[in-house]
Amino acid sequence: MTQLEPRDPRRSRGSAVSAEGGEPDRGIRWLRNIGLTVAVAVVLAAVLRALVGPVYLIPSGSMEPTLMPGDRVRVNTSHEQGQGLDRGDVVVFDGAGSLAPYRSRTSLDRALEDLVVWWGLGARSDVYVKRVVALPGDTVRCCGDDGRLEVDGVPVDEPYLGRAVDAGHPASSTQFEFSVPEGRMVVLGDNRSDSLDSRALLGAPGGGLIGLDTVVGTAEDVVWPLGRRGALDGPAASAGEGAR
Template structure:
């Protein structure tokens, strides 16, 4: 009985060619223009930047403090995180809130002209907290809301809201509540805002004679400053002040 194994040559043309499948598998994972670690790393950086821009546009935006108008609460070069959802679902700014707003038509007459490309680049950098905010963006504290009667000053030199004197512990040490006397009623849908460093802040007081009387429309508010995110040594949440706790609602006080 012949038990010797019969050896035959393989027909290589009948064997499946897997080299093309491997190449196809690689091309399915990464297009040719993305081959290479540096290109993939660049794509990852780009996707992260897009994600941060979307986050900054709709949810939380870093805001670089460009001046000392909010000292001692906020220092120059601080980056605060602005909650853009704070007033999106029926909530409205309250007295004492630190807000970022677009000052067009209230603090400035119109947006200054700017090269479109430069505007986009600067806007992206500002949205990431890498550049100063637009010239029309401001950060101030809400002192009066719609209907409030705000007066400065009472017999002891304090701010008065709806007939109630307010002790403003957040004001820069040594600053009076205001060196400019005023007596205003805040129209509905607007806000009266002031900086904490009263002697260095250009705020509602400086626009009393302008159209709108220095009032900021509520719909121009970008968001509420909630946290100091940079530098690391100043990481903290901005606590809500109790200065206005005893202020009655509009119409509830004298005057």
């Protein structure tokens, strides 16, 4: 009769399974690797944010051809609340209550959304990126006889539109005129035919004027994708002599 060998008390059942199939060990290693990858990603995101500042994802084509969907832009927060803005700046602002309705969000919702935005992996539904075309004291209208915007009666060149502007192809198909009071600005998307901006609020409370206190900062350059990396043009909306 075959005799059974005595069980080694130092061997656990778990180690026997692990030795034969290796599944528990592989699972533990897999979880450990995932955790390490996430930790490295968090550290790299923190370093990137510390070095270059906040990064925002462009979710739509409203700023084409300047910014394309999927671009990630670095934001200069020194212009927060509209400090030192110039006409032609590309501005990031909170559109809640103007272009977007106010939303009721739980603390968890806000935390998760902030984390996604912080990593540059997503975009807030109530944060917008547009071009500043008028600031306090300006009167801006569209359009002049030559199809261009006019600020204080002076035609404005807008090379960032990436197309010809003339009487037959005006800077905006929607006619408007804004006299901008203190603490307000007028913003338009570079893709004038497909942009939700100040023109969408004509006749609404506030009349399309966006509060300077909603400004998060200005978009300075594209940091991703690598093929589109580069600084955005500075204040590019230029007007003739006599303009503010």
